Amino acid sequence: MGNPRDLSPRGSQSTSHREYEDFFRYTSGRWIWDEEQQLQDRYKVFNVAELQTAAAKSVGSARCVSMIKLAEGGYNKVFRLIMDDGKTVIARIPNPNAGPPFYTTASEVATMELARSVLHIPVPQVYEWNACADNAVGSEYIIMEEAVGTQLGDAWDEMTPVSKLAVMREIVSIEKKLLSLTYGNIYFQSDTVKGAVPAEVLNDVPLDLKSYVSKRFTIGPSADRGFWAKERSSMAIDRGPSVGRREISWIKRYAAPRVADDLLLVSAAQNSPEAHIQLLEKFLKVAPFLINIDKQFLCSTLWHTDLHSPNIFVDGNRITAIIDWQGISAGPLFLQAHPSPLVDYQGRMLLKRPDNFDSLDDEQKAAIKKQISRSTLLQLYLMETQEQNPTLARVFDLDHGKTRRLPVELASNTWDADIVPFREALLNVERYWQELGHDMDCPIHFTDDEVKQHLQDAEGWNEVQDFFDSIEDLVKRDGWTHNETFAAALEFFATLRKVGLKEMTGKERERFEKETRWAEKKSVHRSGFERMLLRKSRTVRRAHQKKWTKKVIEFAIDVAQTDAYLAWKQYRPEPDPGHREPPAAAPSSHPAMSALPQNQAAWLPAKQEKPLKVGPAPYTVPGTGEVVVKNAAVAVNPIDWAKQQIGDVLLGYIKYPCILGGDVAGTVVDVGPGVQRFGLGDRVVAAAVGIAEASNRPAEGGFQLYTVVREYMAAPLPPHISEEQALRRAHDPVHGRRPRAVIITGGSTSVGANAVQLAVAAGYEVVSTASPKNHAYVRSLGASHVFDYRSNTLVRDMLAALKDRSLAGAYAIGDGAVEVCTWVLRRHPFTTNKFIAMAGGSPMGHKLASGLQQDRSSLLISIARSLDPAGVVANIFLDFLPTALASNQFIPAPTPLVVGNGLDMIQEAMDVQMKGVSAQKVVVTLSEGASASGADRR
Ligand SMILES: NC(=O)c1ccc[n+]([C@@H]2O[C@H](COP(=O)([O-])OP(=O)(O)OC[C@H]3O[C@@H](n4cnc5c(N)ncnc54)[C@H](OP(=O)(O)O)[C@@H]3O)[C@@H](O)[C@H]2O)c1
Known part of the structure; x- marks a missing residue:
């Protein structure tokens, strides 16, 4: 909010630029690049005194006594003006970037009026407006009633669930009112807009209403900024729905490629007008087929596309005003309809509290409550929509809705925005052509080289x-x-x-x-x-x-090796109960408090500090369901050094000082209340979760002598494990049916060596990759075929190995693996599940992987985020590892590379891992015994 100006008497009479500079320029934020251009796009000089005069006149007051700028958006400046008799009005001045002059304002006002007077949606009344800048104010403007009530953005978080529900129901009923009318922006008949036709209500409504609407309103050219940006405003183009043709015309005439050393040149394709035109031509070929859906979904409807909390006003539970109708138009329902951002929720749906809710700390409880509240609201919104607006509900459920919608949405500006998502959308059209319900061949085709590029x-x-x-x-x-x-x-x-x-x-x-x-x-x-x-x-x-940039991204995504576990879960043979370790009895008390061990840790003291600092650390008594492990060995993961190198871009929530380290092996020395599976003296292997968001506490970090470990994140370590035994391990052929196959690349990585074993245990045939020197090793882990990931014939070789096999999906580990897996999945004729799980490879891999099975969910779990005691990771520790380790069905892999002994060596170990290793797990021992016996080696 700006400061109120006393406009009386001098202020209301003169409009000096300097005095009103803050009214003219954008003041609600800054840009750290391109700022001059951004400010210029929003700089609008107008005659303040004349605006005040017009405002006063519009409500029958003598003069305006105060004027402040309310928070401004990207396209408008909004002012609050108070009159001498206490009346208040809102004035809205569009910025130069708001859209086509005249049409933007004329359409906004007519749409508001239609929504208010015809649809009876609560919309502020417009007192006065002018769509031609050629007036005394020197700008287009709208003067309107101030919205009654509280802006929902200020109230929403504090509202009770019941109130939120009531508001959501009102939104559904407003959406119900909006679901009508034909294509184009709305104008007043009196504005005689060129090319406009009378607005026709298609619904079954009283005749006098139909006639009122068609007499008072027209449907005219789109005021969508896309149709008017740059030279498009002066081109003789149809401002109807022909996005593809419009863009081809514009690119042919105006798109100027950047010169080779232009700093903004992104890619050859982005810079090539031909590449854009070719794609747009492909788009035009498939466009008619994309809308080959239920005719009701194509019905042209009016839709408020920005129904988020700042645009809604409430009084208690009641919606009192919906504002910002700029750029709102009627269009095909399936393109327009999106749930309001107020109820839309993209996160994981959670409808009830987890069993361990009471043991969580306040922050975790708050996060879970929020997740439940948002999930519930969306669920109820969808149910309410189902009941009130069944057609809309069917649009939300439309099979391949995104595949149909995205090409249209993205075609509108590939040159200044991006060519990549548009190409991806068209690739998906070809990919899902048959699923889109077409018998004929797809009219567009991307060659293998184009897909690769x-x-x-x-x-x-x-x-x-x-x-x-x-x-x-x-x-x-x-x-x-x-x-x-x-x-x-x-x-x-x-x-x-x-x-x-x-x-x-x-x-x-x-x-x-x-x-x-x-x-x-x-x-x-x-x-x-x-x-x-x-x-x-x-x-x-x-x-x-x-590696650093890629690592930022890799570890931010950080996908765990647990998808193979899911597969295992589905197919595992019933374990022999004789192999199960009986649960150890829980001890009756903690060690005497007076004798608490002296703990030490290798601390990361602050952001990006190197080396780690070894020093005293508190010894933490275990809480409910926790044990303390005296670490005999700890292992390094890439996330450890990446966090140290990069700082807060990665796992930004972590508080300093912190203790990194995710893998520990050692002996249980302390047992918290409720622990069933472990007793004092048990040797365990465990995931240390100190850097997981739900933990974020040093006590649970691995790089220390004593780590607090959650019971469900640990498995007992049998005494007989050694490298020798591990390498002698036999792989029993899978009994019964012919196994399905799965691709797990990077079989010699730490993650891959474990994933291969899990998949084999699950009854899968595994096809993997590694350097030739590691082929025998990866085969010894159970893979049936191992190929060199550098080979030029890799895809072909894999396909040959997978011939006649049903392929269940792929787990991509290693650079370039997502690409290879995508190719194999695309070409393999018997792929039952086009799913690529990713071990922290490139995020593109994840996005394309989910793209491959668009509109279905993909499972991405990282150890840093998977602390659910009933989740997959916990199940590995609880159900699988105890028996599998004891029976040698699962061996610790790959071979440990022990860098040294003692906390002082952890920094060096991190550096070794960062430089790169081959089929080795980088380990530091923390006791003489562990390094000598090898029993704790991982
Ligand atoms: N989600 C998690 O919780 C988690 C945890 C740890 C790691 N990760 C991710 O998993 C991936 C592997 O991590 P890691 O600790 O297992 O790595 P690592 O053991 O340090 O990786 C070294 C191995 O990578 C292999 N390799 C290199 N380039 C490859 C390629 N293009 N294709 C296949 N293999 C290749 C090398 O094989 P050769 O020696 O045979 O050439 C080498 O054995 C990383 O992306 C990491 O971010 C995820």
Whole structure:
């Protein structure tokens, strides 16, 4: 909110630029790049005194005494004006970037009036408006009633579930009212808009209402900004739904490719008008088929596309006003209809509290309550929609709705936005052509080379998206940040620049240095970081060298090796009860408090501090369901060094000082209340979860002498495990039916060596990859075929090995693996499940993987996020590992590489892992005994 201005008497008479500068310019935030352009797009000078006069006149007052700017959006400035007799009005001035002059305002006002007077939706009344800038105010404007009630954005979080439910029901009933009318933006008949036709209500409503609407309103050209941006406003194009043809015309005439050394040049395809035109032509070929659906779904309807909390006002549970009707138009229902962001929820649905809810801390409880509340609201909204708006409910359920909708949505601006998602959308059309219900061949085809090229482009593209998603609280995609966070945002990019400069060499460094100089000293250049991410991902894939950028992304995604477990769960033979370890008796008390052991840890004291600092750490008494393990050996995972290198971009929630380390093996020395499975002296292997978001406490970190371990994250370690026995392990052929196959690449990685065994235990035939020197090793783990991941014939070889096999899916580990798996899944004729699980490989892999089975859910679980005691990871420790380890069905793999003994060696071990290892698990022992016997080796 701005400061109220006393406008009397001098203020109301004069409009000095300097005095009203804050009214004219954008003041609600900053951009850390391209700021000048962004500000210019929103800079609007107008005659303040004339606006006040018009406002006063519109409500019959003598004069305006106060005017403040309310929070402004990207396209408008909104002012609150108070009159001498106490009346208040809202004035809305569109920014230059709001859309086509005249049409934007004329359509907004007519739509508001239609919604208010015809549909009886609570919408503020417009007192006065002018859609031609050629007036005394010097700008288009709308003067309207101030919305009654409280802005829902301020009230929503505090509302009771019952109130939220009531508001949700009202939204459904408003949506019900909106579901009518034909295509185009709404105008007043009196505005005689060229090309407009009378608005026709199609529904079964009284004749006098039909006639009122067709006399008072018209349907005319779209005011969608996409139809008017840049030169499109002066082109003779049909402003109806012909998005594809419009874009082809515009690109042919105006798209100017960037020169080779332009800093903003992203990819050859993005820079090639022909590439865009070819795709748009493909789009035009399939477009008619995409809408080959129930005619009701194509019915042109009016839809408020921005029904989020700042645009809704309430009084108690009642909606009193819906605002911001700018750009709202009628269009095909299946393209328009999205649930209001207020009720929409993309996270995991959770409708009841987990069993361990009472044992969680307050923060965890609050997070779960929020998840339940959002899941419930969405569920109830969908149920209410089913009852009130059954057609809409069917649209939400439409099979391959996204496959049909996305090409249309994305076709609208590939040149200035991005070619990659559009190409992906069209690839999906070809991929799902038959599932879309067509018998004939798909009219478009992408060659293998085109798909391959797309996969490469998409990898970088998704990495950039994920990077920006991860910092969205600080900086938006276009560089916008709050006024208060501007300095912090600049500092963030300056730090990132430092890391980049440290990691790069030669020409690459030179260019990066030039591109990102603005981060040191703000300038108008756009970020070079996007391009750095794109380029880095390719460089890394090729050279396996500078890993940091890719690692940021990899570990942020951090998918666990548990999908194979799910498969195992489905097919495992009933375990022989004779192999089960009887649960150890829980001890009756803790060791005497006075004799608490002296703990030490290798701390990460602060963000990006290196080396780790070894020093005293508290000894934590175990809580309910926890034990304390005296660690004999700890292992290093890539996430440990990545967190240290990168800082808060990765696992930003972690508080410092913290203790990293995710794998421990040792002896139980303390047992908390309720523990059933372990007793003092038991040797265990466990996942240490200190850096998981739901834990975030040093006591549970691995890099210390005593780690608090959750009972369900540990398994007993049988005394007989050794490398020798492990390598002698026999693989029993699967009894009975012919096994289904699964691809697990990277069989010699730590993750892969375990996944291969889990899948084999589940009865799968495994096809894997590794360097030739490790083929025998991976076969010894149970894989039936192992290929060199560098081979040019890899896809072909895999397909040959999988011939006549039913293929259940793939687990992609290693650079380039997602690509290979995608190819094999696409071409394999008997793939039962087109699912690619990913072990922290590129996020593109994940997105394409889910793309392969669009509209179905994909399972992505990471140890850092999987602390559910009833979840998959817990089940591995509880059900599978105890018997599998005891019976040698599962061996610790790969071979340990013991870097040294003692906490001091952990930093070195992290550095060794960072440099790269082959078929080895990097381990530090913490006691003489463990390293000597090898029994605790992992
Ligand atoms: N989700 C989790 O909880 C979790 C935990 C740990 C790791 N991860 C992720 O899983 C992946 C593997 O981690 P890790 O600790 O298992 O790695 P690692 O053991 O350190 O990986 C080293 C191995 O990678 C193999 N390799 C390198 N490039 C490959 C490629 N293009 N295709 C197949 N194999 C390749 C090498 O095989 P050769 O020596 O045979 O060439 C080497 O044996 C990483 O992406 C990591 O982020 C996830």
